[in-house]
Amino acid sequence: MSRPTDSGQTKYQRLMQRKGEIIRKAVGIDYQQFESGSVAFDYEEMMRSVGYSLDEIRSIQAETGVGGTPLLELKNVTALARRYAGPGKGARVFLKDEAANPSGSFKARRAAVSVYHAQRLGFKGVIAATSGNYGAAVASQAAMRGLDCIVVQECYDSRGVGQPEIVEKGRKCEAYGAEVLQLSVGPELFYVFLQLLEETGYFNASLYTPFGIAGIETLGAELSEQMRERTGADPDAVVVTNAGGGNLTGTARGMHKSGVELGGGPEGSGLIAASVNLEGLNMAGDRQFNRKSFTTGHTGFGIPFAVFPDRSDVPRSAGRPLRYMDRYVTVQQGEVFYMTEALARLEGLERGPAGNIALAAAFALAQEMDRDQTLVVQETEYTGAGKHVQPQLDFARQNGIEISLGDPRGEIAGESIVLPEDPGLITARELDLEQLSRSYVKRSQQLMKEQGKTARNDSADIRFLAAETRRSEAWVRAALKELE
Amino acid sequence: MSVMKGEWVQIHMVVLQPEERSDRLPEETSSVPLEMWAKGFLLNEEARLGDSVEIETEIGRRLQGSLSAVNPGYTHSFGAPIPELLQAGRQLRSLLREAKT
Numbered sequence: 001m002s003r004p005t006d007s008g009q010t011k012y013q014r015l016m017q018r019k020g021e022i023i024r025k026a027v028g029i030d031y032q033q034f035e036s037g038s039v040a041f042d043y044e045e046m047m048r049s050v051g052y053s054l055d056e057i058r059s060i061q062a063e064t065g066v067g068g069t070p071l072l073e074l075k076n077v078t079a080l081a082r083r084y085a086g087p088g089k090g091a092r093v094f095l096k097d098e099a100a101n102p103s104g105s106f107k108a109r110r111a112a113v114s115v116y117h118a119q120r121l122g123f124k125g126v127i128a129a130t131s132g133n134y135g136a137a138v139a140s141q142a143a144m145r146g147l148d149c150i151v152v153q154e155c156y157d158s159r160g161v162g163q164p165e166i167v168e169k170g171r172k173c174e175a176y177g178a179e180v181l182q183l184s185v186g187p188e189l190f191y192v193f194l195q196l197l198e199e200t201g202y203f204n205a206s207l208y209t210p211f212g213i214a215g216i217e218t219l220g221a222e223l224s225e226q227m228r229e230r231t232g233a234d235p236d237a238v239v240v241t242n243a244g245g246g247n248l249t250g251t252a253r254g255m256h257k258s259g260v261e262l263g264g265g266p267e268g269s270g271l272i273a274a275s276v277n278l279e280g281l282n283m284a285g286d287r288q289f290n291r292k293s294f295t296t297g298h299t300g301f302g303i304p305f306a307v308f309p310d311r312s313d314v315p316r317s318a319g320r321p322l323r324y325m326d327r328y329v330t331v332q333q334g335e336v337f338y339m340t341e342a343l344a345r346l347e348g349l350e351r352g353p354a355g356n357i358a359l360a361a362a363f364a365l366a367q368e369m370d371r372d373q374t375l376v377v378q379e380t381e382y383t384g385a386g387k388h389v390q391p392q393l394d395f396a397r398q399n400g401i402e403i404s405l406g407d408p409r410g411e412i413a414g415e416s417i418v419l420p421e422d423p424g425l426i427t428a429r430e431l432d433l434e435q436l437s438r439s440y441v442k443r444s445q446q447l448m449k450e451q452g453k454t455a456r457n458d459s460a461d462i463r464f465l466a467a468e469t470r471r472s473e474a475w476v477r478a479a480l481k482e483l484e
Numbered sequence: 485m486s487v488m489k490g491e492w493v494q495i496h497m498v499v500l501q502p503e504e505r506s507d508r509l510p511e512e513t514s515s516v517p518l519e520m521w522a523k524g525f526l527l528n529e530e531a532r533l534g535d536s537v538e539i540e541t542e543i544g545r546r547l548q549g550s551l552s553a554v555n556p557g558y559t560h561s562f563g564a565p566i567p568e569l570l571q572a573g574r575q576l577r578s579l580l581r582e583a584k585t
Contacts, residue, residue, distance in 0.1 A: 010504050076580055083583035125543065148543040158516040164560040171558050174523070179541040183499070184519040188506050192499055192520065200545070286513040338572055345573045346580055386560035394563030405568045419568050423579065 012191055019194060023314060026197040026204035028121050031315040038453050039444045040464030041316055043323075047253075051214040051318075054257050057113055058218055064144045066112040067218050069100040071226040071376075076346040077359075081366045084424040091236065091369035093362055094376045096223050099351055103140035103172070104133065104382025106219055106247065110207060111137035113215035118203035119145050125202035129193040129313060131155065131166050132296050132354075133381055138205045139176035149173075150196060154189050155182035157289050164395050165295055165354075168386030185289045190313065206313045207246050213318035216250020221258040223251075223376055234260045236373040239358040239365060242273035242328070243301040245309055245321030251378055252324035270326025274361035274428070275302035277330040278413045291414040293333050293396050297357040302328075303431075307439040322433070322440060322469050329428035331360040332408040334418040339363055340389045342423070353389050355381030364428040393417065437469035441479045487531050487554050494523045494556040495539055495549030522547050523556060 034042045061067045074093045082090030101108035118126050125148030128138040135151035142149035151173045156162045173180045183189050227235045240248045252271050276298040281288050283300040309317040339360040344350045362377045397403050402416040411418040465476045500518040524539030531537045537551045
């Protein structure tokens with residue numbers, strides 16, 4: 001349906017064809033050196049040769065005051081969870097207060113390494129395509145290092161209406177001196193992004209480069225060290241808000257590097273991903289855009305990025321969440337808003353809603369665990385005008401979303417937000433990881449078909465797919481056979 | 485209203501017309517253009533809203549578009565109170581008191 005030009009292609013299609021070349025110049029990584037020619041690539045080698053070591057990252061981040069955030073014990077949240085837990089149940093809940101980073105979220109860790117790397121390579125400026133905390137983080141780090149910064153954000157629907165949360169994040173980027181380009185709804189934000197990279201020659205501060213992901217490893221390492229110091233042991237479970245998968249990947253890698261082995265322990269333990277359930281909403285829908293109250297941390301990103309991580313703005317994403325997650329749960333929008341209120345009322349901590357997705361899940365998960373176990377909620381984010389439970393619910397109400405107190409299980413994304421009438425109703429709903437793994441394999445097989453390739457039974461592809469999905473090679477072979 | 489050179493303004497651009505957009509879009513998105521807004525200092529000597537103008541952005545880049553706002557501010561706020569949330573807040577405090585006794 002696109003209007004063809006002389007070459008038979010639209011300007012959109014022509015630019016998208018040069019994607020690989022533009023990205024290569026803009027991140028300074030030749031991804032082909034890690035490729036096998038098929039679906040497999042050498043992930044660990046990419047992380048090793050292009051990234052930085054944990055100690056290097058600690059010192060890069062220390063230069064700009066990133067990291068070293070407090071670990072807080074949420075004693076009142078724990079007490080409330082125990083009120084609903086069975087006898088002997090109700091793990092101690094801890095929180096890593098990432099809002100204490102310079103730009104107000106853990107994204108400062110990713111941005112610190114990306115912007116450092118851009119400066120080291122001699123780039124004059126950095127560009128980030130994000131409507132969220134990451135844009136603010138890149139803008140803040142660029143300000144500290146004296147680099148130019150452009151942030152491209154999906155901001156308005158076709159009526160020119162923008163969610164208060166996104167408008168606030170745009171303001172924050174401008175406060176740090178970034179040029180903010182605000183777009184209407186649509187995935188062609190990536191087209192604008194590529195055009196900008198080509199025009200300016202700036203660095204692509206992608207969320208998904210090895211540097212961006214390595215930046216989060218310090219978060220995993222810190223929380224392990226702080227828990228040992230506080231409780232004398234490793235945490236039994238860590239709950240991570242999941243969108244593009246980078247947060248979970250970096251945290252897991254950092255924990256492994258500091259000697260924590262999660263998973264395989266008592267029931268309920270492990271590295272647990274949590275997303276807000278936005279089932280049924282189309283993320284590219286102009287009118288549906290303003291009918292969701294979360295712009296990140298939701299299933300609209302979490303599930304597609306888990307089953308196809310390379311859908312990001314680099315050829316090979318360094319965020320590969322299925323490799324690391326032990327469980328994946330969802331919570332409802334109303335449950336997260338409720339727990340945001342609970343965090344303020346019970347713990348005296350006013351923090352932004354999106355960062356509390358893992359907190360809502362943790363409140364339910366702690367009730368499954370034993371009293372002598374511990375659980376860490378891995379992040380918080382800043383809050384303020386627009387980016388706060390009250391304006392976000394007020395905006396939703398003005399957009400015709402019905403808000404009520406009741407049973408959150410009845411919530412329908414895009415139509416209603418149900419705040420639990422009792423906190424005992426908060427539930428972490430399990431997603432089937434095996435099903436997601438199957439989707440991953442299916443997607444890979446489609447890609448191979450498009451490229452005219454097939455996975456051979458004994459090939460590197462099988463080993464790769466097994467590592468990607470954390471399943472056995474036999475399982476991968478069976479899954480591939482089933483698809484045939 | 486006349487806008488003078490050097491004033492902080494916002495411009496509007498159409499990046500892709502509906503027929504130039506990606507093929508993989510829901511109808512509600514493919515039927516409208518991809519639009520973009522940017523802010524900067526006006527470079528034209530004088531202009532009126534809707535005029536085609538040039539600006540210099542915060543980082544010194546030059547962009548062209550139609551003049552859409554002068555001295556554009558932020559209007560997002562803390563919004564109106566949500567009665568259901570106020571109720572939840574009070575309930576949380578009393579549940580915690582019960583839990584601790």
